[in-house]
Amino acid sequence: MFSSSANVSERQAAPPSLAISTVIFALRPSETSGRPTLWLPLVRRIREPFKGLWALPGGPLSHDESLQDAASRNLRETTGLAPSYLEQLYAFGGLHRSPSQRVVSIAYWALVQPTEAALADESENVRWFRADRLGELAFDHNAIVDYALWRLRNKLAYGSVAYHLLGEYFTLAQVREVYEAVLDRQLDPANFRRQLKATPEIEETGEYLQGGKHRPPRLYRYTGRPGLDPDNRSTP
Amino acid sequence: MFSSSANVSERQAAPPSLAISTVIFALRPSETSGRPTLWLPLVRRIREPFKGLWALPGGPLSHDESLQDAASRNLRETTGLAPSYLEQLYAFGGLHRSPSQRVVSIAYWALVQPTEAALADESENVRWFRADRLGELAFDHNAIVDYALWRLRNKLAYGSVAYHLLGEYFTLAQVREVYEAVLDRQLDPANFRRQLKATPEIEETGEYLQGGKHRPPRLYRYTGRPGLDPDNRSTP
């Protein structure tokens, strides 16, 4: 009784530590088909626990930055990327996420544009993986990625998130390819186009995409809000 | 330079502390109209900062409980309630939420059934307020409640959350009253009924609600999953 009580107070003296993790999505051409697919960068664990396994970019929360700033700093430090969309995902706080000490991780998810993603740092310990072909990750990071994918699919169906995976100008077919890559199913080009033309945030430009093999498609521009505002009402 | 650097390491030595807050919704009859409206319990701050102001129930995260357990313990301790629905809301981690020290709060939101809510403890320092008539709350708790309300409205429109504000048996008109209270607008009874009859999770019982002033309505039962499962895919 006495020793157990002492144990409790001892453990409470070391409060759960706080960390940030980020799931960073970008479109890259598939090696096989060449069509755009979802990829994400992982970092290799260079110390225990889970030494050698791949893990989400992340780190401790420092005292003088907000959660979002910490996520965005982490993203920049590990991959050199600046996200076009960044949103909090979930706080993971299970008791046994980390074998040694108790860690509560606040996970963020981000989208980066392909021009950015092409410049991303890659090294021995930082590498991009196809989102649908990850192996076993460190900690509960497989669950975090699964949840981020679920959230991405939901947000996509709902609204305005697809454009943050594309550059400033895009064709309607490119938007459709984003949907097909993320939702993993074919969409009717004509019907998809009809829906997009009905959304007011997509503005027709006078330009056409030249250099393709067939009829040049018109270029469009997204005029909705950028994805980092704190008041875009998908984040408080 | 030296003193600033020393300052940084000193502040990092005291990491941000972690707390849990819960927004607890229940239906109670309005004092004026008698129709069901949204209420939530608040606790009075008995120490600085914000001493005397009302705040969300909450407290520090103890070492040996998961986030959800901590939320549900908090809820039980301050109000005596057992929620029928409990879900993580958001992690609030702004730098100046608390004037003294840095606190990251993981907010949860809960729904309790009216039978439960009627038994809730109330005292000098715990009181229920109408969700649309809160005064100025401590910390950033007004923003947290606003976000919880937004989330509740969204979930309501989407799906299955309304039944957790009702008892085991209910009439379709009661469900409509929940929607009207939360969304704050009138709904067409006939159309609403048509939609509910189309959802398979609502099962017709043989019973009727007796004792009303008019034609007795049929009683229904919700057969979907309860709201505390970790795998109901609105929580990872």
Place this chain on the structure above:
DNA sequence: TTAGTTCGAGTCAAGTTGACTATAACTAGC
């Protein structure tokens, strides 16, 4: 018995969605 109210089924027009057809505009290869 009657007036008043809610319950519950049904109708209708407007809008949306998915499957499909047809034409326009461009390139590659001959």
Place this chain on the structure above:
DNA sequence: GCTAGTTATAGTCAACTTGACTCGAACTAA
């Protein structure tokens, strides 16, 4: 320069959904 192949874009049509509305059924209060 012509033709075949491919994508872009517009349009049609039936099935389904949604909102506004009507009407009879069933009960209570007086």
